[in-house]
Amino acid sequence: GAVVSQHPSWVICKSGTSVKIECRSLDFQATTMFWYRQFPKQSLMLMATSNEGSKATYEQGVEKDKFLINHASLTLSTLTVTSAHPEDSSFYICSARGRSEHEQYFGPGTRLTVT
Amino acid sequence: GQNIDQPTEMTATEGAIVQINCTYQTSGFNGLFWYQQHAGEAPTFLSYNVLDGLEEKGRFSSFLSRSKGYSYLLLKELQMKDSASYLCAVSGGNYQLIWGAGTKLIIKP
Numbered sequence: 001g002a003v004v005s006q007h008p009s010w011v012i013c014k015s016g017t018s019v020k021i022e023c024r025s026l027d028f029q030a031t032t033m034f035w036y037r038q039f040p041k042q043s044l045m046l047m048a049t050s051n052e053g054s055k056a057t058y059e060q061g062v063e064k065d066k067f068l069i070n071h072a073s074l075t076l077s078t079l080t081v082t083s084a085h086p087e088d089s090s091f092y093i094c095s096a097r098g099r100s101e102h103e104q105y106f107g108p109g110t111r112l113t114v115t
Numbered sequence: 116g117q118n119i120d121q122p123t124e125m126t127a128t129e130g131a132i133v134q135i136n137c138t139y140q141t142s143g144f145n146g147l148f149w150y151q152q153h154a155g156e157a158p159t160f161l162s163y164n165v166l167d168g169l170e171e172k173g174r175f176s177s178f179l180s181r182s183k184g185y186s187y188l189l190l191k192e193l194q195m196k197d198s199a200s201y202l203c204a205v206s207g208g209n210y211q212l213i214w215g216a217g218t219k220l221i222i223k224p
Contacts, residue, residue: 043216109157
């Protein structure tokens with residue numbers, strides 16, 4: 001159990017366009033979802049935490065208007081990178097946690113390349 | 116402030132044993148996690164400790180001392196596929212994970 005999927009697994013987009021990444025918990029209800037970014041050879045960086053039905057809480061330095069997060073249901077959260085720039089190219093990973101869970105279950109990640 | 120320290124890189128030999136240490140200072144503690152991350156992939160769960168002591172799971176064991184703010188991950192009978200980064204993460208007072216920078220483990224034949 002506790003499977004989290006992400007779609008797409010990789011995406012290439014042009015500078016200035018927007019990209020939406022979906023994160024789904026397949027077999028449990030995720031009351032909290034987390035979005036991370038990881039640049040090559042660096043550690044995970046938490047971008048934001050979202051609870052179902054409420055606004056996401058962004059970490060310091062993460063632009064809310066650029067990285068739009070929606071957690072509309074207990075099984076789906078989306079991250080939209082708006083007006084993407086080459087420096088947004090990174091590995092984006094979501095994780096999900098159930099109501100009584102301690103563990104975060106990770107999705108497989110989405111590799112974004114902005115040209 | 117909150118801080119998690121682990122070595123940046125370690126090297127070990129196939130078939131040997133390696134111990135990866137993690138020390139932490141956090142406001143609140145609701146458990147410590149170890150994750151494995153292969154290059155280009157998302158982290159996968161290895162272990163969770165919330166009480167002091169050793170948790171053994173096959174070739175991997177994890178130890179916690181809450182009074183010392185210390186944990187280690189012990190890998191036995193190392194295999195080449197164990198080459199990966201090992202991430203220590205602490206669940207803080209608000210249940211959010213605070214991540215260490217990860218330890219890159221290199222296994223040599």
